[in-house]
Protein backbone atom coordinates (compact mmCIF):
# COMPACT_ATOMS: atom_id res chain seq x y z
CA UNK A 1 0.00 0.00 0.00
CA UNK A 2 1.24 3.48 -0.95
CA UNK A 3 -0.01 6.16 1.42
CA UNK A 4 0.01 9.96 1.46
CA UNK A 5 -0.59 11.83 4.73
CA UNK A 6 -1.46 15.53 4.50
CA UNK A 7 -0.28 17.91 7.22
CA UNK A 8 2.80 18.97 9.16
CA UNK A 9 2.05 18.60 12.88
CA UNK A 10 2.38 16.12 15.71
CA UNK A 11 -0.89 14.51 14.64
CA UNK A 12 0.57 13.70 11.23
CA UNK A 13 3.85 12.46 12.75
CA UNK A 14 1.86 10.12 15.02
CA UNK A 15 -0.18 8.88 12.03
CA UNK A 16 3.05 8.40 10.07
CA UNK A 17 4.62 6.34 12.90
CA UNK A 18 1.56 4.08 13.16
CA UNK A 19 1.30 3.58 9.39
CA UNK A 20 5.06 3.06 9.00
CA UNK A 21 4.75 0.07 11.35
CA UNK A 22 2.18 -1.64 9.10
CA UNK A 23 3.37 -4.77 7.27
CA UNK A 24 1.20 -3.80 4.27
CA UNK A 25 2.83 -0.37 3.81
CA UNK A 26 5.19 -0.11 0.84
CA UNK A 27 5.68 3.68 0.60
CA UNK A 28 4.73 6.59 2.84
CA UNK A 29 4.70 10.28 1.90
CA UNK A 30 3.80 13.27 4.07
CA UNK A 31 2.91 16.63 2.49
CA UNK A 32 4.50 18.89 3.65
CA UNK A 33 5.61 17.06 6.85
CA UNK A 34 8.31 18.12 9.33
CA UNK A 35 11.67 16.91 10.62
CA UNK A 36 9.94 14.11 12.56
CA UNK A 37 7.93 12.74 9.65
CA UNK A 38 11.14 12.76 7.57
CA UNK A 39 12.45 10.02 9.89
CA UNK A 40 9.67 7.58 8.94
CA UNK A 41 8.40 8.84 5.56
CA UNK A 42 9.35 10.96 2.56
CA UNK A 43 8.29 14.59 2.87
CA UNK A 44 6.78 16.24 -0.21
CA UNK A 45 6.75 20.02 -0.48
CA UNK A 46 3.06 20.59 -1.24
CA UNK A 47 0.88 22.77 0.98
CA UNK A 48 -2.16 21.32 2.76
CA UNK A 49 -4.74 23.33 0.80
CA UNK A 50 -3.13 22.98 -2.63
CA UNK A 51 -5.78 20.41 -3.59
CA UNK A 52 -4.94 20.22 -7.33
CA UNK A 53 -1.23 19.62 -6.62
CA UNK A 54 -2.00 17.03 -3.92
CA UNK A 55 -4.37 15.12 -6.23
CA UNK A 56 -1.91 15.30 -9.12
CA UNK A 57 0.81 13.91 -6.84
CA UNK A 58 -1.46 11.11 -5.60
CA UNK A 59 -2.29 10.09 -9.19
CA UNK A 60 1.34 10.26 -10.37
CA UNK A 61 2.58 8.23 -7.38
CA UNK A 62 -0.23 5.65 -7.63
CA UNK A 63 -1.29 6.34 -4.04
CA UNK A 64 -3.71 3.78 -2.55
CA UNK A 65 -4.81 5.87 0.44
CA UNK A 66 -4.74 9.58 1.28
CA UNK A 67 -5.05 10.45 4.98
CA UNK A 68 -5.70 14.17 5.53
CA UNK A 69 -4.71 15.42 9.00
CA UNK A 70 -6.24 18.93 9.25
CA UNK A 71 -9.73 20.06 8.22
CA UNK A 72 -8.61 22.65 5.65
CA UNK A 73 -8.06 20.26 2.70
CA UNK A 74 -11.35 18.48 3.53
CA UNK A 75 -13.36 21.69 3.58
CA UNK A 76 -11.60 22.53 0.29
CA UNK A 77 -12.92 19.31 -1.26
CA UNK A 78 -9.91 17.01 -1.41
CA UNK A 79 -12.05 13.92 -0.75
CA UNK A 80 -14.33 14.84 -3.68
CA UNK A 81 -11.38 15.40 -6.02
CA UNK A 82 -9.70 12.14 -4.99
CA UNK A 83 -12.97 10.21 -5.44
CA UNK A 84 -13.12 11.48 -9.02
CA UNK A 85 -9.58 10.21 -9.53
CA UNK A 86 -10.52 6.83 -8.02
CA UNK A 87 -8.22 7.24 -5.00
CA UNK A 88 -9.27 6.40 -1.43
CA UNK A 89 -9.41 9.29 1.02
CA UNK A 90 -10.02 8.66 4.72
CA UNK A 91 -11.90 11.89 5.22
CA UNK A 92 -15.30 13.41 4.39
CA UNK A 93 -16.46 15.16 1.24
CA UNK A 94 -16.78 18.95 1.39
CA UNK A 95 -20.54 18.51 1.94
CA UNK A 96 -20.00 16.20 4.94
CA UNK A 97 -17.14 18.37 6.26
CA UNK A 98 -19.81 21.00 6.90
CA UNK A 99 -20.09 19.28 10.29
CA UNK A 100 -16.96 21.23 11.17
CA UNK A 101 -17.36 24.14 8.77
CA UNK A 102 -20.73 25.39 10.04
CA UNK A 103 -22.01 25.36 13.62
CA UNK A 104 -25.65 25.88 12.56
CA UNK A 105 -25.42 22.95 10.12
CA UNK A 106 -24.25 20.71 12.97
CA UNK A 107 -27.06 21.94 15.23
CA UNK A 108 -29.63 21.23 12.48
CA UNK A 109 -28.27 17.72 12.01
CA UNK A 110 -28.26 17.16 15.78
CA UNK A 111 -31.87 18.28 16.12
CA UNK A 112 -33.00 16.19 13.13
CA UNK A 113 -31.19 13.12 14.50
CA UNK A 114 -32.43 13.59 18.07
CA UNK A 115 -28.86 14.08 19.35
CA UNK A 116 -28.76 15.83 22.76
CA UNK A 117 -27.18 19.27 22.46
CA UNK A 118 -27.60 22.78 23.93
CA UNK A 119 -30.81 24.61 22.90
CA UNK A 120 -29.86 27.13 20.20
CA UNK A 121 -30.91 29.75 17.65
CA UNK A 122 -29.22 31.13 14.57
CA UNK A 123 -29.01 34.86 13.81
CA UNK A 124 -28.09 36.79 10.65
CA UNK A 125 -29.10 40.06 12.20
CA UNK A 126 -27.30 41.79 15.10
CA UNK A 127 -30.40 43.55 16.48
CA UNK A 128 -32.29 40.26 16.78
CA UNK A 129 -29.23 38.63 18.42
CA UNK A 130 -28.98 41.45 21.00
CA UNK A 131 -32.70 41.17 21.73
CA UNK A 132 -32.45 37.37 22.18
CA UNK A 133 -29.56 37.70 24.65
CA UNK A 134 -31.44 40.38 26.65
CA UNK A 135 -34.45 38.08 26.84
CA UNK A 136 -32.52 34.89 27.77
CA UNK A 137 -29.99 36.40 30.20
CA UNK A 138 -26.58 34.97 31.14
CA UNK A 139 -24.66 32.73 31.19
CA UNK A 140 -25.08 32.24 27.45
CA UNK A 141 -22.80 31.11 24.62
CA UNK A 142 -22.18 33.16 21.45
CA UNK A 143 -20.57 31.39 18.48
CA UNK A 144 -19.51 32.49 15.02
CA UNK A 145 -21.25 30.13 12.59
CA UNK A 146 -18.22 29.63 10.33
CA UNK A 147 -14.64 28.38 10.81
CA UNK A 148 -12.83 30.84 13.10
CA UNK A 149 -9.59 29.04 14.05
CA UNK A 150 -10.69 28.44 17.63
CA UNK A 151 -11.57 32.11 18.24
CA UNK A 152 -15.27 31.96 17.44
CA UNK A 153 -16.77 30.96 20.83
CA UNK A 154 -17.52 33.23 23.78
CA UNK A 155 -18.97 31.66 26.93
CA UNK A 156 -20.46 34.88 28.32
CA UNK A 157 -21.03 35.18 32.06
CA UNK A 158 -23.07 38.39 31.68
CA UNK A 159 -25.48 39.90 29.15
CA UNK A 160 -22.96 42.71 28.55
CA UNK A 161 -20.22 40.20 27.68
CA UNK A 162 -22.56 38.39 25.27
CA UNK A 163 -23.54 41.68 23.65
CA UNK A 164 -19.90 42.70 23.28
CA UNK A 165 -19.28 39.39 21.50
CA UNK A 166 -22.22 39.96 19.14
CA UNK A 167 -20.97 43.46 18.38
CA UNK A 168 -17.39 42.27 17.76
CA UNK A 169 -18.33 39.29 15.57
CA UNK A 170 -21.27 40.73 13.64
CA UNK A 171 -20.94 44.47 13.57
CA UNK A 172 -17.14 44.92 13.75
CA UNK A 173 -16.56 41.77 11.65
CA UNK A 174 -13.67 40.73 13.92
CA UNK A 175 -13.74 37.20 12.46
CA UNK A 176 -14.56 38.20 8.87
CA UNK A 177 -17.08 36.02 7.02
CA UNK A 178 -17.11 33.42 9.84
CA UNK A 179 -19.07 35.83 12.05
CA UNK A 180 -21.62 36.92 9.44
CA UNK A 181 -24.10 34.67 11.18
CA UNK A 182 -24.10 33.54 14.79
CA UNK A 183 -25.33 30.59 16.81
CA UNK A 184 -26.42 31.58 20.32
CA UNK A 185 -26.97 28.71 22.70
CA UNK A 186 -27.72 27.60 26.20
CA UNK A 187 -24.68 27.32 28.48
CA UNK A 188 -24.01 23.74 29.56
CA UNK A 189 -22.06 22.71 32.65
CA UNK A 190 -19.93 19.63 33.27
CA UNK A 191 -16.62 18.00 32.44
CA UNK A 192 -15.63 18.02 28.78
CA UNK A 193 -14.64 14.96 26.84
CA UNK A 194 -13.68 14.29 23.24
CA UNK A 195 -14.69 11.07 21.55
CA UNK A 196 -13.19 10.00 18.25
CA UNK A 197 -15.02 7.62 15.92
CA UNK A 198 -13.90 6.14 12.62
CA UNK A 199 -16.79 6.12 10.14
CA UNK A 200 -17.39 4.50 6.76
CA UNK A 201 -20.65 6.25 5.91
CA UNK A 202 -22.87 3.68 7.65
CA UNK A 203 -20.81 2.12 10.46
CA UNK A 204 -18.86 3.89 13.19
CA UNK A 205 -16.32 2.40 15.59
CA UNK A 206 -14.80 4.21 18.58
CA UNK A 207 -11.11 5.17 18.37
CA UNK A 208 -10.91 6.37 21.94
CA UNK A 209 -11.67 9.26 24.26
CA UNK A 210 -9.40 12.07 25.38
CA UNK A 211 -9.30 15.36 27.22
CA UNK A 212 -7.45 18.33 25.79
CA UNK A 213 -5.92 21.27 27.72
CA UNK A 214 -6.75 24.34 25.64
CA UNK A 215 -5.36 27.22 27.69
CA UNK A 216 -1.70 28.12 27.56
CA UNK A 217 -1.28 28.57 31.32
CA UNK A 218 -1.32 26.23 34.28
CA UNK A 219 -4.66 25.97 36.07
CA UNK A 220 -6.39 26.57 32.69
CA UNK A 221 -5.47 30.26 32.53
CA UNK A 222 -4.37 32.56 29.72
CA UNK A 223 -5.31 32.54 26.04
CA UNK A 224 -6.59 29.55 24.06
CA UNK A 225 -4.14 27.46 22.06
CA UNK A 226 -4.38 24.55 19.64
CA UNK A 227 -3.97 22.33 22.71
CA UNK A 228 -1.15 22.11 25.29
CA UNK A 229 -1.62 18.48 26.27
CA UNK A 230 -4.03 15.56 26.28
CA UNK A 231 -4.83 12.50 28.31
CA UNK A 232 -6.42 9.29 27.03
CA UNK A 233 -8.60 7.92 28.43
CA UNK A 234 -9.69 10.25 31.26
CA UNK A 235 -10.04 8.01 34.35
CA UNK A 236 -13.77 8.72 34.83
CA UNK A 237 -14.74 7.28 31.43
CA UNK A 238 -16.40 3.85 31.47
CA UNK A 239 -17.10 1.53 28.53
CA UNK A 240 -20.81 2.22 29.17
CA UNK A 241 -20.29 5.97 28.68
CA UNK A 242 -18.51 5.35 25.37
CA UNK A 243 -21.31 3.06 24.19
CA UNK A 244 -23.91 5.64 25.26
CA UNK A 245 -22.20 8.35 23.17
CA UNK A 246 -21.88 5.99 20.20
CA UNK A 247 -25.56 5.01 20.43
CA UNK A 248 -27.11 8.41 21.19
CA UNK A 249 -24.78 10.83 19.40
CA UNK A 250 -22.42 9.31 16.82
CA UNK A 251 -24.62 6.67 15.14
CA UNK A 252 -27.73 8.89 14.84
CA UNK A 253 -25.55 11.61 13.28
CA UNK A 254 -24.11 9.13 10.80
CA UNK A 255 -27.61 7.88 9.91
CA UNK A 256 -28.87 11.44 9.39
CA UNK A 257 -25.91 12.35 7.15
CA UNK A 258 -26.47 9.17 5.14
CA UNK A 259 -30.20 9.86 4.78
CA UNK A 260 -29.39 13.34 3.40
CA UNK A 261 -27.18 11.87 0.68
CA UNK A 262 -23.98 13.20 2.26
CA UNK A 263 -22.61 10.16 4.12
CA UNK A 264 -19.75 10.84 6.51
CA UNK A 265 -16.53 8.94 6.03
CA UNK A 266 -13.37 9.52 8.07
CA UNK A 267 -12.78 10.57 11.64
CA UNK A 268 -15.62 12.19 13.51
CA UNK A 269 -14.38 14.10 16.57
CA UNK A 270 -17.22 14.83 18.98
CA UNK A 271 -16.68 17.54 21.58
CA UNK A 272 -18.95 16.56 24.47
CA UNK A 273 -20.07 17.93 27.79
CA UNK A 274 -21.02 15.37 30.42
CA UNK A 275 -23.94 17.25 32.00
CA UNK A 276 -26.15 16.13 34.87
CA UNK A 277 -28.62 15.05 32.16
CA UNK A 278 -26.00 12.92 30.41
CA UNK A 279 -23.53 13.56 27.57
CA UNK A 280 -24.43 16.38 25.19
CA UNK A 281 -22.80 17.37 21.92
CA UNK A 282 -20.87 20.68 21.92
CA UNK A 283 -19.51 20.45 18.39
CA UNK A 284 -18.04 18.19 15.75
CA UNK A 285 -14.71 18.27 14.01
CA UNK A 286 -14.13 16.10 10.96
CA UNK A 287 -10.58 14.93 11.70
CA UNK A 288 -8.32 13.77 14.51
CA UNK A 289 -7.50 16.31 17.22
CA UNK A 290 -3.98 17.50 17.77
CA UNK A 291 -2.60 16.60 20.40
CA UNK A 292 -5.36 14.03 21.05
CA UNK A 293 -4.19 11.88 18.12
CA UNK A 294 -0.69 11.65 19.62
CA UNK A 295 -2.26 10.31 22.84
CA UNK A 296 -4.71 7.89 21.16
CA UNK A 297 -2.62 6.14 18.52
CA UNK A 298 0.14 4.78 20.82
CA UNK A 299 -2.62 2.82 22.64
CA UNK A 300 -3.68 1.03 19.45
CA UNK A 301 -2.58 -2.58 19.21
CA UNK A 302 -4.14 -3.32 15.80
CA UNK A 303 -2.52 -2.45 12.49
CA UNK A 304 -3.94 1.00 11.58
CA UNK A 305 -3.57 0.79 7.80
CA UNK A 306 -6.14 -1.95 7.01
CA UNK A 307 -8.59 -0.22 9.35
CA UNK A 308 -8.35 3.08 7.46
CA UNK A 309 -8.73 1.17 4.18
CA UNK A 310 -11.83 -0.58 5.56
CA UNK A 311 -13.32 2.82 6.44
CA UNK A 312 -12.78 3.99 2.84
CA UNK A 313 -14.20 0.77 1.39
CA UNK A 314 -17.36 0.73 3.54
CA UNK A 315 -16.22 -2.38 5.43
CA UNK A 316 -15.86 -1.17 9.01
CA UNK A 317 -18.52 -3.68 10.11
CA UNK A 318 -15.85 -6.37 9.66
CA UNK A 319 -13.25 -4.61 11.87
CA UNK A 320 -12.53 -5.32 15.51
CA UNK A 321 -9.86 -3.09 17.05
CA UNK A 322 -7.48 -4.24 19.76
CA UNK A 323 -6.19 -1.71 22.31
CA UNK A 324 -3.36 -1.84 24.80
CA UNK A 325 -4.51 -1.71 28.40
CA UNK A 326 -2.51 1.46 29.02
CA UNK A 327 -3.11 5.10 29.83
CA UNK A 328 -1.53 7.75 27.69
CA UNK A 329 -0.60 11.40 28.21
CA UNK A 330 0.80 13.99 25.83
CA UNK A 331 2.56 17.14 26.96
CA UNK A 332 3.17 19.80 24.33
CA UNK A 333 6.43 21.73 24.29
CA UNK A 334 5.87 25.11 22.67
CA UNK A 335 8.16 27.98 21.70
CA UNK A 336 8.30 30.81 24.22
CA UNK A 337 5.67 33.43 23.42
CA UNK A 338 3.14 30.96 21.95
CA UNK A 339 0.22 31.43 21.24
CA UNK A 340 1.32 35.04 20.60
CA UNK A 341 4.50 35.98 18.73
CA UNK A 342 6.95 33.21 19.51
CA UNK A 343 10.68 32.58 19.28
CA UNK A 344 11.55 30.98 15.94
CA UNK A 345 14.35 28.68 14.75
CA UNK A 346 15.86 27.90 18.14
CA UNK A 347 18.02 24.82 18.61
CA UNK A 348 16.66 21.68 20.32
CA UNK A 349 18.96 19.05 21.83
CA UNK A 350 18.55 15.90 23.86
CA UNK A 351 15.72 14.19 21.98
CA UNK A 352 17.64 10.92 21.68
CA UNK A 353 18.02 10.59 25.45
CA UNK A 354 14.43 11.70 26.05
CA UNK A 355 13.14 9.14 23.54
CA UNK A 356 14.87 6.34 25.54
CA UNK A 357 12.58 6.79 28.57
CA UNK A 358 10.42 3.63 28.75
CA UNK A 359 6.94 4.09 27.28
CA UNK A 360 7.83 7.46 25.71
CA UNK A 361 7.39 8.56 22.12
CA UNK A 362 8.30 12.01 20.89
CA UNK A 363 6.27 13.38 18.01
CA UNK A 364 7.39 16.52 16.17
CA UNK A 365 4.78 19.27 15.82
CA UNK A 366 6.85 22.08 14.34
CA UNK A 367 10.48 21.25 13.60
CA UNK A 368 12.97 21.43 10.75
CA UNK A 369 16.52 20.24 10.19
CA UNK A 370 19.17 22.77 9.26
CA UNK A 371 22.41 20.89 8.61
CA UNK A 372 22.78 18.66 11.66
CA UNK A 373 20.73 20.96 13.88
CA UNK A 374 17.12 20.35 14.87
CA UNK A 375 15.31 23.71 15.00
CA UNK A 376 11.85 24.75 16.11
CA UNK A 377 9.70 25.94 13.22
CA UNK A 378 6.31 26.58 14.78
CA UNK A 379 4.47 27.55 17.96
CA UNK A 380 3.73 24.02 19.12
CA UNK A 381 7.01 22.19 18.55
CA UNK A 382 7.09 18.78 20.25
CA UNK A 383 4.39 16.41 21.52
CA UNK A 384 5.89 14.21 24.20
CA UNK A 385 3.74 11.13 24.78
CA UNK A 386 4.12 8.88 27.80
CA UNK A 387 2.25 5.61 28.19
CA UNK A 388 1.99 3.52 31.33
CA UNK A 389 -0.13 1.28 33.52
CA UNK A 390 -2.15 4.30 34.68
CA UNK A 391 -2.35 8.02 34.05
CA UNK A 392 0.11 8.85 36.86
CA UNK A 393 2.78 6.64 35.33
CA UNK A 394 2.07 7.94 31.82
CA UNK A 395 2.47 11.54 33.00
CA UNK A 396 5.58 10.80 35.09
CA UNK A 397 7.24 9.28 32.04
CA UNK A 398 6.28 12.17 29.74
CA UNK A 399 7.71 14.73 32.21
CA UNK A 400 10.82 12.59 32.80
CA UNK A 401 11.46 12.77 29.04
CA UNK A 402 10.75 16.50 28.94
CA UNK A 403 13.36 17.07 31.65
CA UNK A 404 15.95 15.47 29.36
CA UNK A 405 15.16 17.82 26.46
CA UNK A 406 17.60 20.69 26.21
CA UNK A 407 15.64 23.57 24.71
CA UNK A 408 15.90 26.82 26.68
CA UNK A 409 13.49 28.63 24.33
CA UNK A 410 10.72 26.06 24.93
CA UNK A 411 8.12 25.68 27.67
CA UNK A 412 5.33 23.33 28.69
CA UNK A 413 2.46 23.21 31.16
CA UNK A 414 3.45 21.22 34.25
CA UNK A 415 -0.15 20.39 35.21
CA UNK A 416 -1.36 18.26 32.29
CA UNK A 417 -3.72 15.56 33.61
CA UNK A 418 -3.56 16.97 37.13
CA UNK A 419 -7.30 17.68 37.45
CA UNK A 420 -8.16 14.19 36.20
CA UNK A 421 -5.84 12.62 38.78
CA UNK A 422 -7.26 14.80 41.59
CA UNK A 423 -10.78 13.57 40.75
CA UNK A 424 -9.81 9.91 40.42
Ligand code: AMP
Pocket residue numbers: 118141150153155185186187188189192271282283
Ligand atom coordinates in the same frame (compact mmCIF):
# COMPACT_ATOMS: atom_id res chain seq x y z
P1 AMP B 1 -16.24 24.86 20.39
O1 AMP B 1 -15.32 25.65 19.52
O2 AMP B 1 -17.65 24.79 19.93
O3 AMP B 1 -15.66 23.54 20.82
O4 AMP B 1 -16.27 25.65 21.79
C1 AMP B 1 -15.07 25.92 22.47
C2 AMP B 1 -15.29 25.72 23.93
O5 AMP B 1 -16.35 26.57 24.40
C3 AMP B 1 -15.76 24.33 24.31
O6 AMP B 1 -14.68 23.45 24.44
C4 AMP B 1 -16.48 24.57 25.61
O7 AMP B 1 -15.54 24.68 26.66
C5 AMP B 1 -17.09 25.92 25.39
N1 AMP B 1 -18.49 25.80 24.97
C6 AMP B 1 -18.96 25.70 23.70
N2 AMP B 1 -20.30 25.58 23.69
C7 AMP B 1 -20.69 25.60 24.97
C8 AMP B 1 -21.97 25.52 25.64
N3 AMP B 1 -23.11 25.44 24.95
N4 AMP B 1 -21.97 25.58 26.99
C9 AMP B 1 -20.85 25.71 27.70
N5 AMP B 1 -19.63 25.78 27.14
C10 AMP B 1 -19.54 25.73 25.80
Ligand code: GLY
Pocket residue numbers: 212226227285288289290291292
Ligand atom coordinates in the same frame (compact mmCIF):
# COMPACT_ATOMS: atom_id res chain seq x y z
N1 GLY C 1 -6.92 19.82 20.09
C1 GLY C 1 -8.13 20.26 19.56
C2 GLY C 1 -8.22 20.18 18.11
O1 GLY C 1 -7.44 19.53 17.44
O2 GLY C 1 -9.14 20.77 17.55
